[in-house]
Amino acid sequence: MNNRAFRWTLGSLGLLYGSFLLLPLAALAWRASPQILWSELMRPETWSAVAMSLTSATIATLVTVAGGLPMAYILATSEGRWTRLATTILELPLVLPPAVAGLGLILAFGRYQLLGPLLSRLGIEHVALTRTAVVMAQMLVSAPLFFRAARTAFGMVPERYLRASAVLGAREATTFRLVVLPLARGGLVGGALLCWARALGELGATLMFAGNLPGVTRTMPTAIYIKAQSDITTAVTLSLLLLLLSVAALLAARQVAGEAAS
Amino acid sequence: MNERNRHPRTAWWVGAAALGLCLAACQPLPQPVPPVGQPVPPPPATPAKVELLVFAAASLGDVLPKVAAAYEKQHPDVHVVLNLAGTQQLRAQVESGVAVDVFISANPIHSEKLHDKGLLEAPQMFVRNRLILAVSTRSGRVKSFTDLAAQGRGAGREDPARHRHAGREDLVRKIRANIVSYEENVQQAASKVQLGEADAGFLYLTDAAFKTDLKVIELPRPMHVEAFYTKARSAHSGHAAEAAEFLAFLARRPAVLYLDEAGFYPMGGP
Known part of the structure; x- marks a missing residue:
C-alpha cells in the first residue's frame, strides 16, 4: 500500500468517526431555539444552575487532584501484585453506572447507613441531598479519569532522571518538585481537565445522591434532564448553553496550562 | 521489509472489521432463547395470535x-x-x-x-389515585402533616404549591421551605423516604403500596389532590x-x- 492509499484509508475512517461524534452535537444546535436561549439566559435559575455546575465541578477537581496526585505517584513508583490490585480498584468507578455510584454513596454516607452514625456523632446530620453531596457524586465518577492520567504521566518520567537526581544528592521530595512534577505537568493538567469536564456533565450519581432542588443542588445536567421530561426545546437549548460554556472553559484552561508549560 | 508488508494487511483487517460491523448492524436480532428447563413454546398455530x-x-x-x-x-x-x-x-x-x-x-x-x-x-x-404524605418510619422525625411545616426534610416529584390549597397557602409555604429535593419521579421520592434521607415525601397512594419503612398519612381535606x-x-x-x-x-x-x-x-x- 503506498503512502497516499494509506492516508486515504485512515482519513475516511477518521471522517466516519468524526461525523458520528459531531452529528448529535450538530442536531442539538439545529433544534435549539434562539428565543428560548435568550429567555433562559434572563432567568436567575439558569444562572444558579450554571454557577452550581461550575463551582461544584471545580471543587471536585481540586479535591481529586489533592488526593489523587499523591496516590497516583505512590502507585506509579511502586511495583508488585498489590500495586496492580490497588490501581485496578481505584479505577473501578469508571465502569460503574453513575446511578449505581450514587446508590453506593447513599449506602456509605446516608443518615442510617454505614457511616451515618459516625457522621452524626461528629455533628454532620445530613450528607445526602446537600451541596456537599453534589461534589461527592461528581468526584466519585470523575476522579478515576484524573488518577489514570496522573499515573500514566508519572510512569512516563524516565527512571534514569530520578536516579541521576538521587546520585546528585537530591532528596525524593526535591526530585519530585524539580524533576517529576515539571515533566509530568502536561499529563496532569490534561487529566485534571478531563476530570473537570466529566464532573460538569455528571447526572446519574448527582440525581441519586444529591437530589434536585433549584438554587441549591440543581446543576445544569439535572436542570436539562428534568426539563427534557416536559419541554424538549428548552432542554436542548440549555444543553447547547452547557456545551458552549464547557468548550469555552476548556479552551481557556488549555491556553493557560499551555502557556505555563512552555 | 517485513514492516512494510504488514501495512496493507492491517488496512485490510480494519476495512473488513468495519464492513463486518455494518453487516452485523443490519442483521435482525436473534430470537430470544427460552430459559433452560422451561418447555419450548410450540410454533404459533394459524391463525396467529x-x-x-x-x-x-x-x-x-x-x-x-x-x-x-x-x-x-x-x-x-x-x-x-x-x-x-x-x-x-x-x-x-x-x-x-x-x-x-x-x-x-x-x-x-x-x-x-x-x-x-x-x-x-x-x-x-x-x-x-390521590396524593398522600409518606413519612419515614426509619427517621420518625415527621409524624404528621403539620410536622413537616415546622421541621424535617421532604421530597417529592412536583411542587406542592402547584395545586391550589384554599386557605392553606401559609402552611404550604412552610412545607415548601422544608423540601430538599424534587425527584425525577415518584419512585425516587419513595426510595429517599424509605432510606430515611428524607423524613417525608409526597407520593401517590399507589406508589406507597407494597413498600416498607414508610407510613401513609392522608392530606387534610382542603389539600386533597386526586x-x-x-x-x-x-x-x-x-x-x-x-x-x-x-x-x-x-x-x-x-x-x-x-x-x-x-x-x-x-x-x-x-
Missing part, C-alpha cells in the same frame, strides 16, 4: 402485567403487549403515529387531547373488538381486585 398494544401510565406498572396475564388466560388467542411510560411520553408516541389499541392515561388532559385530534375514541373514566385515570380505545385500532373487550375486562374481576390491592379506587364513592 392477535397482538393487542396497550399503552398505559407508568404508575400502573405493578398492576397491569397481572391484569394482562389474567386477560390472556381468558383469551388464549390474544397477546397483550404493554408499553408503560409517563402519560405525556405515551401521548407523544401516539401523536407521532405509533400504533396503539388501548390507551390508559393518568391524566385526563392527555387522552382528551388525543381524542380531539381524532386519534382516540372518547375516553372513559377508569380509576382514581389523579383521575382514563381508558380509551384507539380510533384506528386494527383490533377494535379485542380492544373493547380489554376495556370491559378492566372493570371486571379479577382486574378490579388487582387494582384495589395496589391502592387504585373506583370512580364514584367518597
